[in-house]
Amino acid sequence: MIDILLYGLLGLAAAALLYNFIRRIARSRSDLGIEGKLIWMDKGRSTKPFFNQVFEVLGKPDLMYRVRGGVLAVEYKSRRGPVFKSDVVQAKCAALAARGNGYQVTRLLVKTATSEQYIELPRADKALFNEIKEYVILTRQAKAGVRMKAWPNVGKCRGCAFKYDCVHAQRK
Amino acid sequence: MGNSRKSKWVSASDVGRASYCPHYLELKEKRTKPSQESIEARAKGEVSHEELNLQAEDRRCFVATHLYGSDHPNTCLLREYRDQRLASHTTGRVFITVYYAISPYLVIAARKLPLISRFMRYFVDWNIRRIQERHGDD
Numbered sequence: 001m002i003d004i005l006l007y008g009l010l011g012l013a014a015a016a017l018l019y020n021f022i023r024r025i026a027r028s029r030s031d032l033g034i035e036g037k038l039i040w041m042d043k044g045r046s047t048k049p050f051f052n053q054v055f056e057v058l059g060k061p062d063l064m065y066r067v068r069g070g071v072l073a074v075e076y077k078s079r080r081g082p083v084f085k086s087d088v089v090q091a092k093c094a095a096l097a098a099r100g101n102g103y104q105v106t107r108l109l110v111k112t113a114t115s116e117q118y119i120e121l122p123r124a125d126k127a128l129f130n131e132i133k134e135y136v137i138l139t140r141q142a143k144a145g146v147r148m149k150a151w152p153n154v155g156k157c158r159g160c161a162f163k164y165d166c167v168h169a170q171r172k
Numbered sequence: 173m174g175n176s177r178k179s180k181w182v183s184a185s186d187v188g189r190a191s192y193c194p195h196y197l198e199l200k201e202k203r204t205k206p207s208q209e210s211i212e213a214r215a216k217g218e219v220s221h222e223e224l225n226l227q228a229e230d231r232r233c234f235v236a237t238h239l240y241g242s243d244h245p246n247t248c249l250l251r252e253y254r255d256q257r258l259a260s261h262t263t264g265r266v267f268i269t270v271y272y273a274i275s276p277y278l279v280i281a282a283r284k285l286p287l288i289s290r291f292m293r294y295f296v297d298w299n300i301r302r303i304q305e306r307h308g309d310d
Contacts, residue, residue, distance in 0.1 A: 032228055041225055044218065049183070059184025062221060063228050074228075078220030079213075090188025097184060113220075138190040139182040142197030150195035161210030162199040 032111075036065035036072055040103065052100025055129050057136065059094035061105070070106030073098060079159075083110045083117040092121070092132050099125055234275040238282060239293050246300050253303050 041047075042060050049060040061073035075091035077083075087110045095105040108119040122128050129136070142148050150168035157169040189196050233254070236247040258264030282288040 032224075038228055041228060042221070043225065044221070051181075056180045057182055057184065057187065059187075062224060076221065076224050078217045084192070086188045086192035089191040090184050093182075093184035093187040132187060132191075135187045135190040136182055138194045139186045139197060140180060142186075142190065142194060142201055143182065145201065146198075148194035148196075148198040151193045156193060160193065160196060161206035162196060162204050164207055165204045166195065166199060168195060 032063075032074070034065050034067070034072065034074070034109070036067035038063065039066045039071070040064035040098075050094075050097040050101040050103075052097045052125075054100065054125065055096060055136070057093050057097050057100075057129075059090070059097040061091065061094045061098060064098065064103055064105070067107065070104045071098075072107045072109060073103075073105045074109045074111060077110075077112045079112055080114045081112055082115050083112055087112075088117070088119060089132050089135050091119070092128060093136070095121060096125060096128050096132070099128070234272075234279050235282075235292055236296060238279045239289065239296055246296075249300060249303060250296075 040061075040063065042062050047060060049058045051058045062076045063074040065072045065074070073091065073095045075087060075094065077087055088108070091108045091110050095108060098105050106121055106123070108121060110117045110119065122131070138148070150166070152168045157163050157166070160166065160169065163169040186197060186200075189200075233247050233251050236244075236250045240246045254268060258268055278288070278292070282292060
């Protein structure tokens with residue numbers, strides 16, 4: 001009797017593991033679950049970015065869908081882990097660039113391999129620009145040759161492309 | 173004038189990096205060589221973006237694409253069958269999920285062993301004939 005219970009329990013555990021495995025596969029490989037029509041796609045280097053002549057920013061979202069009330073832009077990061085502020089700032093800037101070409105982006109989906117975040121955007125371009133303005137200014141300063149502050153952090157520095165040449169890099 | 177005007181343009185990826193660490197941009201402007209890991213990560217990222225695009229278009233049909241090509245009528249017929257018949261009921265959706273989990277590995281194996289390709293072609297051709305017959309009946 002105890003044998004049957006034990007095997008039953010093991011069977012249940014195996015079934016639960018299998019179920020979780022299939023769910024994980026299904027989640028990572030199923031469609032994106034966006035209700036809307038795909039209207040634009042970044043096909044790599046051959047796809048030209050959008051230019052917003054007013055704010056002088058350029059960029060391209062990864063995907064754009066026509067959804068109820070406007071356009072949803074998707075910014076995809078292939079790494080695992082949470083959505084970072086820098087991902088959101090990049091996505092907002094790309095959305096502003098797309099708006100310059102007539103795509104009224106009203107919503108963002110920033111997605112990593114393991115998490116995602118939806119963000120509602122302000123209707124006015126100026127308001128959207130104001131949300132990223134300080135970083136646009138910093139970028140312009142860097143391009144002009146101004147010395148830039150470092151914001152070192154163990155996690156950030158680990159993933160940085162210039163960690164071996166950066167005097168501020170925190171290595172642990 | 174022209175130069176100063178040109179330099180005002182900033183890209184979304186650089187603006188994102190400015191919020192990550194402004195010093196990154198300084199190093200980039202100085203043409204510092206990126207680490208090998210970051211070059212590899214970038215290449216991986218490009219592959220992931222291609223996969224995302226396939227997912228978004230739902231043009232996945234790995235085995236058929238391997239056997240006939242992405243835009244071949246047989247591949248399109250199988251995609252249509254997937255979307256119209258299989259995806260309309262639970263068993264079909266489970267089949268699609270399991271198929272997408274297995275088929276990339278099948279294709280990798282088939283590329284290494286042509287015998288697997290031949291077997292798959294025989295099986296897929298047989299299925300296509302069945303689908304066409306059903307279409308004919310309808």
